[in-house]
Amino acid sequence: LPAPARTGARRLAIGQPGQIGSLAWAPEPALPAPGPGEVRLRVAAAGLNFRDLMWAQGLLPEDVLMDGFAGPTLGMECAGVVEAAGPGVALRPGDAVFGFAPSAFSTHALTRAEALAPLPEGLPPEAAATVPVAFITACYALETLARIRPGERVLIHGGAGGVGLAALQVARAAGARVAATAGNEEKRAFLRMAGAELVLDSRDAGFADALRAAWPDGVDVVLNSLAGEAMERSLGLLAPFGRFIELGKRDFVENRRAALRPLRRNVSYFAVDADALPRAKPDLAQALLADIAARLAEGALLPLPHAVFDADAAEAAFRTLQASAHIGKLVIRPPAGTGAAPAPWAPDPGGTYLVIGGTQGFGLECAKWLAANGAAHLALVSRRGGETPGAEAALRTLAALGARTRIEACDATDRAALAALLARLRREGPPIRGIVHAAAAFADGAAASMDAARFARVLAPKVTAAQHLDALTREDPLHLFLLFSSATTAFGSPGQANYVAANAALEAIARQRQDAGLPALAVGWGPIADAGVLARDAATAETLERRTGVAPLPAQEALAALPAILAARIPVAHVARIGWGALGSALPVLAEPAYAAIRAAREAATGGADLREELRALPPEQARARLVALAQEEIARILRLPSEAIGADAPVAGLGLDSLGGLELRMALERRLGVQVPLAAVTEDLTIAVLANRIAGVVLEDRTEHAVQSLMDAYEPAAADAAP
Template identity: 40%
Template sequence: MVVTHGAVTADRPAEDGVQVGDAAVWGLVRSAQSENPGRFLLLDLDGEANADTVRAAVTHAVERDEPQLALRAGRVLVPRLVRAGTGGAGLVGPVEQPAAWRLDTVGTATLDNVVPVPCPEVLEPLGTGQVRVAVRAAGINFRDVVVSLGMVPGQTGLGGEGAGVVVDIGPGVTDVAVGDRVMGVFDQSFGPLTVTDARLVAPVPDGWSFQQAAAVPVAFLTAWYGLTDLAGLRPGQSVLIHAATGGVGMAAVQIARHLGAEVYATASPGKHTVLEAMGIDQVHRASSRDLDFEYVVREATDGRGVDVVLNSLAGPFVDASLRLLADGGRLLEMGKTDIRDPERIAAEHPGVRYEAYDLISDAGPDRIGRMLDELAELFASGDLVPPPVRSWPLSRAREALRHLSQAKHTGKLVLDVPARVDPEGTVLITGGTGTLGGQVAEHLVRTWGIRHLLLVSRSGPDSPASKELALHLGELGAEVRIAAADVADATAVAELVAGIDPAHPLTGVVHAAGVLDDAVVTSQSPERLARVWGAKTTAASNLHAATAHLPLAMFVMFSSAAGVMGSPGQANYAAANAFCDALASHRQHLGLPGVSVAWGLWAEASGMTGHLAEADLARMARSGIAAMPSDQALRLLDAACWHGDPQPAAVGLDVRALSAQPADALPALLRALTADARGATARRTAATGAPAAGLVGRLAALTPDEQHRELLNLVRTQAAAVLGHTDTGAVDSYTPFKDLGFDSLTAVELRNRLAAATGLRLPATFIFRHPTSSAIADDLREQLCPVAADTSGPVFGELEKLEGAMARFVPDDQARGRLAKRLEALLWRLGDGAPETAVGRTVDDGAVEAASDDELFAFIDRELPS
């Protein structure tokens, strides 16, 4: 049987609640699959699939024993559980320091090495004029990509702008108060807290989300300063804005129009529909990827050219832009990867002024503060509007940076930073007097510092353990109120929320309530479905509706692995929990906090698991599912809340036990975990075996054909990771990299990955000199497994003498450095260019601060020719 439906996914969020309900079908069918293996196939369509595509997908599922498939834009996707923090999974901040960390680059210069790092300095006492801000959203710029890839040596720190709430002010700060919603120029904003100069922030306009506010500062300040302060753009003048679909470009188009100027714009050809939507007609737009823009603008202006160019390109594009300037024209250089001499420009282009600028160093904090005020008035009047924004959870920062590196975006990308739960606010826990609810309540008090709890259950104060629980939590320093209510009743939930003390407003919700009424699919009844559905699903919907208007920092639903993996006899329970999973995605799409934790088995028996006998637990253990001690489960709850993904699974899986099962008996959902385990075992074996110590050792034990296959697998695996694929099958051995979607920045990352994996020093042009994965594997094999050299020649003879002398020579640090430099110089004489750094030509920090996508691509393309 094939069951088709459209599930709620990150790229197709629910908008009217219908899809959230439909998602429950998935959970129900999973249980049906577990009761009747091979009888059900769940096929999730995106609305674009034709009959041939569906037929091919079903054939694929049957051949590979896949019980679930999704079709997205012609691609077949399968669900897999993966470990958090690996592959495409998210980044988890340290629970023990929920505020003093941020994302930064560590180790090899690849996007996979963007990781959480501690930053205790954000908690230090503030200096004069400083403010501490709880970041709620952080803007992403191309500077963050090139810093992540190590293209700015010595420069660290990701995130230069954002929006959030002021939590502390330093001496001398009078214009900003604790509790204010602010946006502005932040220092290293990819984390929960940042410290910045009070002059660099401004109030978030009424009605704006934090995501909209985080997308504004750098783009609009850079464009405003360039066009008004430096260019002095006036009504009736004309301006050419390069890369006009990026953040700065979109801001500059709006500002130029506000100033009364005629706007010409460039963008890559694929983004011209965006220019058209911005009101830039065909006469006023051209490509930013070739030099024809000079002729387009020249013809449109009857040969006169333009008064101002806001430049974000390089090389001959700068020369063409200079030729387009009329007498008295000004070229404002934002990126500075191709800085020209202003005096020489003045001599070669009489009457033209050239100026490269940097927002922070040139404008300064005082001017930036005044510009923020000026821009705020224009936003309030509607003369300016925020750019289009796409937001990503902070936990998916690597994915967002990769998306930006491939220039797939228009407007701005921002990261959503999880809000901190206010310890002085109130947390409402459903099922709060039960076993799990009570443990969660104690954990929130002990670990999170929560001081006000509202524990809700059907029995309320009359439940057996309620008095003892309240006394215990009170001794820990919490103020506890226990209420009796049916959370399946919308009116009751609304009254609960409305009755919370305004002095300690609701800051978080934990929906832990639920009931079981197990039966196989064929024995399900409306009554059984309604009983389970009401306690879990209807209650979740009521809580969502009653709190949607409140600034919650946490909305956690206790879901079940039954909704993810299926569970025999629990089709109703699986469906209800799948609904909660979908509701979490829906809430995040709306900009609200939401996480649905798919729990495995807790070791401590609760009202829903107390019926399990020792035989049941032993059977589950043999299948690879282990009961989690409560302290471990509570730590996973913390990690899930900070992770950012709406649907994490917290399950005690014995991966070794799973790996030992026959392949045909293993659920498809778990195959990636067992593959990782087998790979880790193989890597440990290789690392400990003397003949195979490291990659070179492993290769030495193989035939040439086997060496090629080993290295080809390495290249394809790394290339797939760079492109965001989990399956190496997406990278064909003989398909050119450019046809696979590689560009300059992705080539840099792949080169860095291969250099780290092999220990080789690979030139910046390495990827584009070897057009396919197979060609790269051949080159790596030649370097790692060279054929025995003929030492009869004079050069090789001298090398042997040098090697012998070096073996007897024990130099001091200075001599060692001189020797290394001489050897490096000799190596480069054998190469084809001047020495490079580990990641190619470097860029000074200021050169990328305001650089746009087109400008940076132009710069990198000069370094990485095809």
Template identity: 45%
Template sequence: ILVELRAVALNYRDPMRANGLLPPEAVEGSPLSRGLGCDGAGIVSAVGPGVTAYKTGDRVSGLMAAALGSHALTHAGAVGPMPGTMSYIEAATFPVAFLTVHHTLADQARPLPGETLLVHGGAGAVGLAALQCARHLGLRVIATAGTETKRDLLRTLGVEHVLDSRSLDFAPRVRELTDGKGVDIVVNSLSGEAIAQSLDLLRPNGRFIELGKRDIFLNNPLLLRPFHRSLTFLGFNLDSIVFDRARGPRLVLDTAARVAAGQYRPLPHTVCPAARVDEAFRLLQHSRHVGKVVVAFDPLDEPVPVEPALGVPALDGEGTYLVTGGLGGFGAATAEWLADRGARHLALVGRRGAEAPEAAAVLQRLAARGVTATAYAADVTDETAVREVIAAVDATGHPLRGVVHCAMQLDDAPLADLTDERFAAVFAPKAAGAHILDRLTTGRALDLFLLHSSVTAATGNLAQAPYVAANAHLEALARARRNAGRTATALAWGPIADTGYVARSNLAATMTGLGFEPVTSTEAFAAADHILAAGTDVAGIGRYRWGRARRLLPSLATPRYAALVPAGAADADESREELLRSLAAMSTEDAVRAITEALARHLAGVLHIDPSELDPDRNLEDFGVDSLMGAEFILQAREYFGIHIPPGELMGGGRTLTHFARLIHDRLGLHSSQGAPPPGP
């Protein structure tokens, strides 16, 4: 069925996926792995063949892949009817939490009235749903939560015994509260040692419901001795149940019946209009909510900004694409990118033509891909020579369908030191060449007219005045062509890591130090794909640390760049650089200690505690760091130290602040004569 969405509740996996922090096994091969959002409520707008349970206009809620949009397509068996008096926002709080709890606690654990249930993370959505289910089943409840505010909430909701989930002290307290007998059922979302401690709390015939995924994805071992007491371990994957043709519809309808009967009530929730979905993600990422965060699609709310889906250009395999400067460096990489996008006939223009140093290799690579690439010797500032190249292209029977102007010349010097001739030698290949190409293609049906500009057109460069002026000229030409109804795009490239001038001159480290971090050509062209498909006239592609670059380029301190260089950005960057300089001068032991202190400050901010409360040799899991808190900590560490840290390296047992510090020390290349101890496995 096709559902027109009215409300979508977010889950923790949504901000983690948006930040690229979910392991592949969490998002691949799952019916719900496509897009963001899966708790949806809305109106059926179309039904497929054989669907008899629903008709157009029915109000439904349930599981829907990529629900965070105007419409979602889902299986009819994955949704249930909404009670007539319930709002869409309330209905969106049910699917994941209550389907999870009803299946695991009510159906699989099959508790008896009077049994004792331990719920970890009781103030989360699933925890709150478990409390409702437990009350209906007549269970005695002990719950844990990570902050005093959330523990107070649970007491307000009637939970008699509420403990701290961020400390393993919950185990002796549970024994004390149960006179040493332990509990009958554990609903677990903690990881690491907390799992072993919770298993030990189970009475004979106890049931352990594992809702966390961290230890499962890491394939961590589980000690078997506790199972001698006839324990049951229940692992759970909602996709596997709901989309099972036999079990799924029964679970959904059974849960919906309890909702209709009032046995399950809507969860506490915070609502954000769809136009402010970013606020919803931030709220969830920082755990500043109780229950669910719901994105509402109310027609009376402010309009939702709509952007077209990202696309890629599709080039004409029968046409020819002319590339100036295409026989070497970034121009040659551009030619191969055009081949990736369907071009099968290329005219590569350079002053030396086939005699250019890289020409033979470029032509050979393209030929191996089935591309007919022809080298032409021509000066792009010579209009007669360019006209002859275009005439030769026409004679091939594959008409000119696009132009990419990559030609460039550099002669770095202060403007006062440049003669007119030196200035023109840099300016003309870009500016004059572009105008010649513009004039000679007038009246032709081109699907591509791409001009390679540079970020210097916006930032300036004291030693490259003619180069800066020429790039600004290209961008003005692109806008003029667009205004005249003709195709054109100017791309202001930042430094490229693997080809072109920066790579050839070994300037990557220098550029990074100035705040202009080189990107690979693969990254660059992936961004260019979307820009060209969107029909943008002028855009920039690069990776920059604007706070650092502002120290070199005064123009970045002007109001024009206020959004790129917010207040304090330069100070933060200086703080990072000062730390790195200090670390380089330290012994390994002192450097690791300094990094540990910096990490402790970041983690303390995530946990809202004082850094002095963090033992650097204690597992992160012992501090109650859940997946979302871990994601925020990883992002902060990545940004602060300027390095990539895969999430998998920060998960599992033995992961302490000291371990992370050693890992970062190694990644930063800060080696002393003493040698740093290697990070643990």
């Protein structure tokens, strides 16, 4: 996979589903030019919603999000500046806007024009990013559906959140009386200050009785985000002809049944998901957003209180939302200094592309790929040139693809000969626009036999030739300088110390060129199935995959990864199909701390089988100690605490681990161990030692699913009933 880019377009991605700690800004594939009705934005700020947290934690099935405007992506609302607009769009480059966009946690986003509105003058983008989801939800729910009227009573659950505070403004502007709930005294005090007439504790099961005591006739409208029994209590608070508006997703995801008796008194039930509006009702969404923008400009509505997180603190924003430790909205700024979204990379039909090692094997496959993608002038270079077997057939194939090709004999390690060839190409053809260095040589052997001659035999055609190409083309208008490295550079290859060293040097050259502002990319390819050594030796390919888990890739499938990597403008990327479990067994170096991420992938790939076997091989007390350490490691990651600060006998709830954190912990442990973990909820008396003992009962005795459920029932009878 491509290494994280230091510059260029980026997108917030979850590396391991369910693990917030794996959030990272990944290179963003180049966005296409906007089509009819579309707009491409440079994002300045994006709002974080509970839906994003649930998706990142793996708690929302993909099908639940498929009908939404943003789909199964992170981020759905933002503010930014128009970079490009498609046909039929009134917005122009440079216009400041806010609204809805898929993958809004990105440096750039492509969205529909009707999902945007002009940014009111003087409104900062961070403040504007708090508006779209919260206010469209509140206005659509209370004004369009509930048709709220002056004097009506409204109950708003989660009043201190983004939607809650927006609904409080909308309801009060309509002349309604507002009751609101919140989970702690700080939030309840804020709601009183913001104008709520009645403020209740959402975590107290008696909130419904408290409301009835104050308002005996109940309420006319409920804006609900609670699940389970609390939802039914809220439904029972409605007066005749009341309107119940469901904003939460949990009961829908779980397909929960609800008692319908309260609806008998002409009560209406609505389910609202703002994400679906711009897709299903674009005209309505546009009208709502335009009205909200106008009211913001007039001061009739105000942006929400918010906390802003820079790009490198994105995980902290998700953790803050997870802990409900905020009032209003959380806003994330994407990485700064990224410039415009890169255009898709493609060959220049008016330039010459030089392929060293291009007369056969993977180099020739790359030449075919260039021709198929628009390169019209190719120069294939090798020591034997036209005498290479298959050279004439290669020329015919490339001609059929539309490329005028010349084959040249030249030793690229000979600087003078290479300089003469380059000079001739400049005189006789279009300007040199691209270099592909695909040459390679092998001199395998045990470490003890790796003398200077063996190293020179491999380093010269790779490193010396690359250095000459770098030095001799500095004045050419290159937009491609592609070096063929190997995926073995990341973790070594037995018997190939010289080959690994040569490829590491190529990657260093690519980094140096990029640091100097020059184009460069070194790609560490895994084994290629239908070109080069493995194409001539099927038995070796089969043995390689069986022993190491590294499956050969078809050449054109591997090369298809190039446009996205080139567009990301990163110096080094590796492309390979790897079975981490088998590779870890073949290469003990993967046990080193530097490869912790790969070990986690290996555990996921093997379903935790290796770790389970390791635990079963230990004496019981040592196995429990290992499980304690494992749980401490995961809790430390979730709570962002040092592992040594987490005692085995301290209640985890006291450390700050809440129900959502408990779900993340359970999923992380299940992924690493490959078994069901008996943890339904975070209870007041749950400690790491207790949890480790339960897991030991599953792992060491290989209990069945029924036995795991019995454990949960025994330890957490109430929690097991409420588990999602």
